[in-house]
Amino acid sequence: MGALEEVRDLAESVAGRRHLRLWDVELGGGRGNAVVRVYVDSEEGVDLDTVAEMSQELSRGLDLRDPFPGRYVLEVSSPGLERSLKRPEHWSASVGKKVTMKTKRPLNGNSHRIDGLIRSAGAAAVQIVLEAADDSAEPQVEVPYDQVKMARTVFEWQSE
Numbered sequence: 775m776g777a778l779e780e781v782r783d784l785a786e787s788v789a790g791r792r793h794l795r796l797w798d799v800e801l802g803g804g805r806g807n808a809v810v811r812v813y814v815d816s817e818e819g820v821d822l823d824t825v826a827e828m829s830q831e832l833s834r835g836l837d838l839r840d841p842f843p844g845r846y847v848l849e850v851s852s853p854g855l856e857r858s859l860k861r862p863e864h865w866s867a868s869v870g871k872k873v874t875m876k877t878k879r880p881l882n883g884n885s886h887r888i889d890g891l892i893r894s895a896g897a898a899a900v901q902i903v904l905e906a907a908d909d910s911a912e913p914q915v916e917v918p919y920d921q922v923k924m925a926r927t928v929f930e931w932q933s934e
Contacts, residue, residue, distance in 0.1 A: 777801060777808075780841040785812045788831050794820065795867075797853040798860060801842075808846040810836070813853040820852045855929035862919060865895035868927055873902065875925035881915055886923070888915060 782799045789796040797813040814820055814828055829850040836848065859865055859873065874889045881888065890902040899918045 777841040780839060781810055781812075781836065784835045784839060785814075785832060788828060788835065789814050792824065792828060792831075794824070794828065797864070798858065803847070807844060808842050809849065810846050811849045811851075813851060813857075815853055825850050825852070856926050859922075859925040859927065862895060862897060865892060865900045865919075868892050869895055872928040872930065873925055874928050875902075875917070876923045877917060877921045878923050879921060881917055881921060888917065889928075890915075 778799065778801050781801065782796070785799055786796045792814075794814040794816050797815050798811075799813075800811040801808060802811070803809040812828070812832060814825070829848060832850060833848050836846070857864070857868075859868060859875075869892050871892055872890070873892050874887070877886050877888060880886055888902055888904065890904040893901040893903050893914065895901075899916050900922075902915050902917060904913045904915060
């Protein structure tokens with residue numbers, strides 16, 4: 775098992791005990807100076823106390839397992855309001871939300887960029903209702919996950 779998988783396994787276990795959903799794990803940095811980023815969420819969101827407790831428990835576990843040589847910096851946080859969508863479960867958890875994405879090849883006419891609302895998310899692809907310039911029927915596009923280069927949800931401020 776590689777370092778990323780070992781960190782993900784440990785983070786999944788710690789998050790589960792705290793009734794949190796592990797959103798993502800990222801490893802960065804160079805040899806001997808790793809940066810470990812862990813993103814957790816829940817239906818109610820996460821507060822600073824929860825993040826601190828998750829960070830302390832995860833840090834103890836990483837110190838015991840020692841998945842990579844040298845020092846590391848651990849960052850635990852919420853994935854934020856505008857969160858990256860990388861895995862099918864990210865898409866499923868974001869159905870009904872606005873999204874912007876770039877695709878590996880043009881799928882929406884001649885564009886690599888797709889903006890719209892996530893209508894549904896399956897095992898292999900996501901259905902996006904495209905933002906229409908007029909009030910005509912809602913055009914849709916199906917985007918296979920393997921064609922997504924980058925995607926994130928889009929937060930919109932509600933004005934009163």
